Amino acid sequence: MRYAETGYNLEIDLSKGSIERVPTDPKLTELHLGGLGTNARIIWDRVPPDVDPLSPDNILIFSTGLLCGTPAPGANRTIVSTISPQTLFMHFSMMGGFLAPELKYAGYDKVVIKGKSPSLVYLWINNDKVEIRDATHLHGKGALETAELIRQELGEPRAQVAAIGLAGENSVYFASIEHGRSSASRGGIGAVMGSKGLKAIAVRGTKDVHVAKPERFFELCNEVLKYIEFRAKNPIKGVPPILAGIGSPQEMAIHDEEWHTTSFAWGNARHRRKGFWTKEVEESWRRSQERAVQRLVSCYNCPMKCGAIISYPALGVSRYMMKCYSKLTYVMAAMADDLDFGFSIAGLAQEYGVDGYSTPQVMAFAVELYEAGILTDADLPGFPKDNKERFFYLLEKIVRREGIGDVLAKGVYWAAREIGKGAEAFDHNTIKRHEQIPIKLGMLNPIYFVMWATGEKANITQIEGQLPQAPFPTKELREDFVKDWIQVPTGKEERFKKFVLEWGDPGTEFPFYPPIDLICELVDWQETMHYIDDSTGICAGLSSFPLKPPYHIHNLPLIISAATGLEIDEDGLWEIARRNRTLVRAVNVRRGLRRKDEKPPEDHWKKRFPEYEAKILDEYYEYKGWNKEGIPKKETLERLELDFVAQDLVRRGILEGNGEGK
Amino acid sequence: MKPEKKKKIVKTIRIDVDKCNGCRACEVVCSAFHAAPKYGNNNPGRARIRVIHEPLKNIFLPVYAGEYTAAECMGRDKYIIDGKEYDECAFCRASCPSREAFKEPDSELPLKCDMCESDPPLEKPLCVQWCLNDALVYEEREEEVDEEEEKPEDAELAVEALIDKYGFDKVSDVLARIAAAKAASKKA
Numbered sequence: 001m002r003y004a005e006t007g008y009n010l011e012i013d014l015s016k017g018s019i020e021r022v023p024t025d026p027k028l029t030e031l032h033l034g035g036l037g038t039n040a041r042i043i044w045d046r047v048p049p050d051v052d053p054l055s056p057d058n059i060l061i062f063s064t065g066l067l068c069g070t071p072a073p074g075a076n077r078t079i080v081s082t083i084s085p086q087t088l089f090m091h092f093s094m095m096g097g098f099l100a101p102e103l104k105y106a107g108y109d110k111v112v113i114k115g116k117s118p119s120l121v122y123l124w125i126n127n128d129k130v131e132i133r134d135a136t137h138l139h140g141k142g143a144l145e146t147a148e149l150i151r152q153e154l155g156e157p158r159a160q161v162a163a164i165g166l167a168g169e170n171s172v173y174f175a176s177i178e179h180g181r182s183s184a185s186r187g188g189i190g191a192v193m194g195s196k197g198l199k200a201i202a203v204r205g206t207k208d209v210h211v212a213k214p215e216r217f218f219e220l221c222n223e224v225l226k227y228i229e230f231r232a233k234n235p236i237k238g239v240p241p242i243l244a245g246i247g248s249p250q251e252m253a254i255h256d257e258e259w260h261t262t263s264f265a266w267g268n269a270r271h272r273r274k275g276f277w278t279k280e281v282e283e284s285w286r287r288s289q290e291r292a293v294q295r296l297v298s299c300y301n302c303p304m305k306c307g308a309i310i311s312y313p314a315l316g317v318s319r320y321m322m323k324c325y326s327k328l329t330y331v332m333a334a335m336a337d338d339l340d341f342g343f344s345i346a347g348l349a350q351e352y353g354v355d356g357y358s359t360p361q362v363m364a365f366a367v368e369l370y371e372a373g374i375l376t377d378a379d380l381p382g383f384p385k386d387n388k389e390r391f392f393y394l395l396e397k398i399v400r401r402e403g404i405g406d407v408l409a410k411g412v413y414w415a416a417r418e419i420g421k422g423a424e425a426f427d428h429n430t431i432k433r434h435e436q437i438p439i440k441l442g443m444l445n446p447i448y449f450v451m452w453a454t455g456e457k458a459n460i461t462q463i464e465g466q467l468p469q470a471p472f473p474t475k476e477l478r479e480d481f482v483k484d485w486i487q488v489p490t491g492k493e494e495r496f497k498k499f500v501l502e503w504g505d506p507g508t509e510f511p512f513y514p515p516i517d518l519i520c521e522l523v524d525w526q527e528t529m530h531y532i533d534d535s536t537g538i539c540a541g542l543s544s545f546p547l548k549p550p551y552h553i554h555n556l557p558l559i560i561s562a563a564t565g566l567e568i569d570e571d572g573l574w575e576i577a578r579r580n581r582t583l584v585r586a587v588n589v590r591r592g593l594r595r596k597d598e599k600p601p602e603d604h605w606k607k608r609f610p611e612y613e614a615k616i617l618d619e620y621y622e623y624k625g626w627n628k629e630g631i632p633k634k635e636t637l638e639r640l641e642l643d644f645v646a647q648d649l650v651r652r653g654i655l656e657g658n659g660e661g662k
Numbered sequence: 663m664k665p666e667k668k669k670k671i672v673k674t675i676r677i678d679v680d681k682c683n684g685c686r687a688c689e690v691v692c693s694a695f696h697a698a699p700k701y702g703n704n705n706p707g708r709a710r711i712r713v714i715h716e717p718l719k720n721i722f723l724p725v726y727a728g729e730y731t732a733a734e735c736m737g738r739d740k741y742i743i744d745g746k747e748y749d750e751c752a753f754c755r756a757s758c759p760s761r762e763a764f765k766e767p768d769s770e771l772p773l774k775c776d777m778c779e780s781d782p783p784l785e786k787p788l789c790v791q792w793c794l795n796d797a798l799v800y801e802e803r804e805e806e807v808d809e810e811e812e813k814p815e816d817a818e819l820a821v822e823a824l825i826d827k828y829g830f831d832k833v834s835d836v837l838a839r840i841a842a843a844k845a846a847s848k849k850a
Contacts, residue, residue, distance in 0.1 A: 070704055071690050098686075105705055144718065157716070157749075180717060206707030206767035214701035218694065229794060294720050298685040303794035305683045309720055319718050 002026065003212040004066055004563040005034055010108045010130060012123065014196050015056055015115030019130045024109065030566060031641060034066035034109060036092050036534035037580035039081035042112060043090055044583060044645065049590040053085040053188075054171055054195040056116040062103070062162070062201060063111075065537015069104030069209035070563050071221050073228065073550075074542040076101055076300035078162070078179070079534055084187035085195075086173040086411050087433045087458060089588040091187030095162075096299035096539055097179045099203060102160040106205025117197030120169070122150060125203045126159075135199040140166055142351030143178035144320060150202050163200035164190045165353030167399040171195050172409040174358035174435070178350055181297055181307035181321035185355035186459055187434065188411075212565030220559045227550040228303055228542070236547045238477035239468065246549055248324045248541040252296055252308035255286040257328060266332045268364035269429035269438035269601075281337065288339040289327075297321065299539065306541060310343055317347035326356035332438070333360030334367075334391045341388050345395065352399040357459075358411060358435040363394040365412045365426055366404070374421050379404040411435060428601050432593075434458040436601070444511040444605045449613060450523045450620050452600040454630070456584050463527050465545040466552075471504030478504070487552035489525055490570055496522070511609055516616055520623040525553075531577040532556055579640040582625075582632045586645045589654060595621075595630045631655060667806045673777050674801045675726070675790060682722035682797040684715050688789035695778055695788050707767040710775040711789050714752055721746055724789075724798060727764035728755025730772035730819050732826040735760075757823075770827070771820045 011020040024038075032038045039061045051057045060082045067075035078100040084091035103111070106125050113123075122135040138146050147161035160179070167175035168190030175190030176183045184190075211217045228246065235244035240259035242249045251257070258277040266273055292312045296305035307323040322343075330349070331342040349359060367390055369375040370383065377383060381403070384390050397405025407415045412435055416427035429436050431452060437460055447467075448460070455463035466487055472478045482497040499518060502508055514522070529544035529552075536556070543551035551559075557573045560566070568576070585593070598617065602608075618628060625636030634655055637646035649655040689706035696710065697703045706712075710727040735758075738750035757764035757772035764773045778787040785791075786800035824833050 071694050071701070073687070105707065148718065206705065208697075208703035208705045208708075210703045211701070214694075214697075214699050218701040225792065225794065232794075295680075295722070296683060297717060297722075298683040300685060301687045301690045302685050303683075303687065303792075305795070309717055311720070319720070321717060 001210060003210050003565050004070055004560075005029060005064075005109050006104060006107050006207075006209070008108050009110040009112055010125065012111060012113045012132070013115040014113060014117040014121065014132070014198060017117075017132055019132065021108075021128075021130075029066070029564070031576070032580055032583075033532075033535035033560070033576055035063050035077070035079040035537050036081065036531070036584070037576065038110070038535075039063050039079060039092065040090065040580060040583040040587060042110075043081060043083070044587050046114075047083060047587075049592075051083060053083040053088065053192060056114065056196070058083050058114070058192055058195075060113045060189070060192050060196060060198075061110055062099070062113070064100040064104050064109050065533075066535060066560065067563055068100040068537040070211055071218065071301065072536075072538065072559060072563065073221060073224050074299070074302040074304070074539040075537050076302065077533070077537040077539055078103075078184065079537065080177060080184040080189050082189050082192045083591070084173075084189065084434075085171065085191050086188045086414070089432060089456075089458075089591055089593060090584060091189060092457065092534065092584070093177075093184035093186045093189050094534065095177070095179055095182035095184040096302075097162075097182035098160045098300045099162050099179050099201075100537055101300050102203045102205050104205065104209050105207050106203055107207050111201065113196060113198065115196065120197050120199050122163075122200040122202060123198065124150075124154065124159075125201070125205075126154075126156070127205055127207060138199050139169065142166075143168075143176075143353040144180070144351055146200055147178075147180070147202075150200055154202065156202075156204050159202045159204045161200055161202045163353075164193050164198075165351055165399070167191075167352045167354045167409075168194035169199070170399060170401050170409070172354060172398060172401070173411045173414070174355040174362065174409075176353045176355050178353050181323060182299065183350070183353075183356075186357065186457070188355075190353050211563045213562040217559070217562035220555060220562060223555065224542075224550045224559075225303070231548060231550065237480055238472045238474070239470075239547070243469070243547065246542060246546040247304035248306045248539075248545065250306065251324050251327050252289075252293055252322065253305065255289045256282070257285065258282075260325065260328055261332065263439070264328075264332065265438040265440045267335050268333070268368045268426065269361065269436075269440060270364075270368075271335075272440065276337075285339045288343070292340075292343045294319075302539065302542070304541060310347065312340070312343050315340060315344040315347075317344050318351075320347045320350050322346055322350075329356050329360045330391060333364040334387045336388050336391075345388075345391055348392075349395060352395065354395075354399065357437065359395070359398070360391070361429060361435040361438065362398070362408055362412055362415070363391050365415070366394055366408055368426050369419065369423055372422075372426070374419065374423050374426075375404060428603055431600060432458045432597050436460065440603060441605050443509075443607050444609055444613070446511050446516075446519050446612075446616055447514070447522055449600060449605075450519060450616060451526070452604065453598040453617060454523075454620065455527070456581070456588065457530075461545065462530055462540070463523075465526050465529060465540065466547060466549065467522060467526060468500060468503075468547065471508070472500070473504065475501075485548065486554065487548060489553045489574075492521060492525065496525075511607070511612060516619045517623075519616060520620050523620065524623065527581065528574060528577045529553065531581045532573060535576070535580055536560065575640070579642065582636065582640055583642060583645065585626070585630070586632055586637070586642070586649065589631050589649065590652065593630070595628065598630060667808065670805055670807045672803050672805050674803065675777075675787065676799045676801055677724055678797050678799070679723055680797075681795050682713065682724060683795050684713060684717060684722045685795075686713050686715065687792040688724060688798060689713060691788045691792040692775075705767070708773065710764065710773045712763055714748075719746055721748065722797075723748070723752060725753060725763075726755055726775040727757060727773045728775070729757070730774065730823055731756045731758045732823075734758050770823075772823050774816070774819065776816070 143165040176185035689709035
């Protein structure tokens with residue numbers, strides 16, 4: 001018997017119209033756990049580096065995490081992996097919601113999709129019965145609308161649906177896959193789904209998911225819940241309210257947005273507005289939020305309430321669900337001062353199925369090009385004067401790929417190069433061809449430098465976490481923080497606690513503090529915790545992301561062991577996460593990723609130290625067992641039981657026989 | 663003769679639908695608790711509570727499994743509360759032929775909430791314990807009631823459902839055959 005996982009994947013070839021239920025190798029669970037880890041293995045094995053992301057040969061994997069479907073609170077993430085049309089690297093956008101547990105109950109760990117359907121279809125997975133069904137009548141329908149229509153058509157109100165909107169159908173490079181209150185939005189994975197002619201996946205499952213050591217597992221789950229209650233009553237002192245609790249940032253419940261609106265950049269990642277958050281703004285935003293938010297909601301089996309049902313009839317938006325920072329991304333990119341605009345455009349954008357991070361930035365970039373005379377009225381006929389109206393205008397052009405929208409649909413990096421005439425200079429907030437959170441700061445932060453540069457998800461929130469983002473202002477607050485900081489890895493307690501205790505004292509200023517060896521350890525810890533979550537399907541909001549989360553390196557090995565029957569300790573879990581992380585890097589190295597790609601935007605910090613940055617990167621690569629080009633060394637790969645990767649990289653001449661890279 | 667009055671603890675779960683965040687932890691933990699071995703498998707399809715969950719209509723309604731019924735109702739009701747239309751049967755607790763709810767997914771045998779009866783007894787049912795948002799709150803009150811008649815047990819309900827499905831003769835034949843086979847295997 002397989003525990004926690006079902007032991008079966010669904011393999012779908014949309015070109016042939018074939019469906020197979022394939023048993024998986026339990027050895028791969030021992031090596032990679034599941035979720036992202038086993039996805040990376042499938043992509044390594046089956047997608048050669050020359051495959052065009054939008055061609056039938058690319059593979060799109062909807063994976064459950066290893067613990068999805070068990071009672072582990074918050075284990076509900078669907079990990080969608082494919083090669084991104086925008087970054088050209090492997091992308092692994094993830095979403096919460098209800099899809100992954102339902103897929104487990106239907107009897108599958110993953111749905112692996114290749115090929116291209118001759119006409120628009122959707123997939124209906126109902127326990128053992130799996131069908132590819134006609135979706136031509138759903139062409140152009142909104143993502144949420146599609147889910148509702150499919151549930152009605154199937155007569156299955158409990159079916160869970162993930163769907164693309166018009167943007168995905170039209171292969172917009174930042175199209176998302178939407179699933180109720182959640183979306184897998186980064187990297188244009190919705191475009192890959194659209195290129196396969198796949199409008200949606202609907203799932204209903206009523207089978208059992210087993211755990212190996214039931215009593216023990218249940219006891220550990222109860223401890224997690226107790227800690228969640230403890231953290232609800234004990235917010236972290238001395239940090240902004242948005243960072244004090246757990247879950248993803250509680251932006252649906254909390255209206256105080258001083259931290260985001262004054263610390264992050266507005267427009268095309270351009271302007272800081274330090275005095276923005278006045279009493280009047282606060283009052284207007286509070287009213288707006290109270291009108292819009294009908295109920296706070298959660299994902300499957302999670303007591304948090306990170307999402308909200310938004311209904312705002314006065315704005316003419318139909319009901320939808322929202323979470324986290326998407327409330328602000330459009331507002332800030334459009335330099336709009338009112339939150340109502342955010343609530344109205346985000347609803348529309350979700351039906352079209354576009355990423356709430358990239359989309360506003362692409363539009364702000366277009367507005368800047370227009371103001372600079374690089375785009376003209378010929379490119380943007382009838383372009384409105386008002387910025388908010390301009391955003392609605394651009395959204396329509398982009399998702400329909402009309403006129404200049406066809407170019408903008410490729411994202412800032414590609415659009416800048418296609419438009420030319422100096423547009424490249426306006427592309428100042430992408431890494432690895434991917435739009436980043438708009439933050440422009442003063443002094444180089446060496447910890448964040450490493451994370452921005454090397455994060456394979458090219459998204460800071462998916463590598464950072466658990467570590468205070470700024471020093472605590474007083475000794476008392478620092479001492480208070482470290483006194484019950486149980487989440488720190490074994491052997492690092494003294495060093496990490498000392499860091500928090502002394503950070504803020506004279507002599508602990510960036511960029512030459514903390515010492516590079518400590519930077520490496522801090523970054524590696526933060527990233528590793530994310531890679532564990534990405535394989536278990538536990539939400540980062542309860543684990544790798546917030547300060548003092550209920551899941552951490554000490555209880556995760558126990559939970560995974562009790563669920564699966566494998567015997568995994570702290571070191572063993574760390575090793576698996578390192579293997580998965582290295583394999584993702586290897587996939588991308590084979591697709592051309594090198595040191596030159598690992599560059600935060602030039603103006604990300606005003607004060608830069610090129611030589612010192614190079615030194616940090618050298619040491620971090622070394623710490624990770626990578627060579628100067630950021631390529632995993634032969635010995636590293638062999639130690640991680642990835643010999644086949646080493647052999648492939650040597651055969652391709654990417655690594656030399658002696659392990660040196662090119 | 664008048665029946666004797668007797669003190670009885672009435673176990674109640676107060677359901678505050680406004681506090682429900684739709685996470686379905688109640689379904690998860692219910693199915694785990696009632697699994698064999700206990701907590702050994704998980705399947706909300708087997709849960710004795712079900713959250714009617716239609717987020718885009720803002721409908722979040724936990725409903726507990728109640729009595730088994732062999733026949734569906736003649737008429738169906740629809741409720742409209744605060745402008746929200748609840749599907750027919752939404753509030754009904756019955757395990758009933760008209761719908762899939764509150765039946766074992768494989769055998770279709772009826773399920774019924776037993777307030778997590780166990781030995782030693784739990785402080786409160788697990789669905790309540792796992793509802794950190796207090797949409798489900800456990801309450802006990804004492805009532806004077808008539809001497810109650812014996813309540814049918816799970817097994818009795820299950821057999822009754824089998825009789826409804828296959829007919830009395832068929833079920834008793836099967837039982838007799840199983841009894842004979844068991845006796846034979848014991849002898850051997």
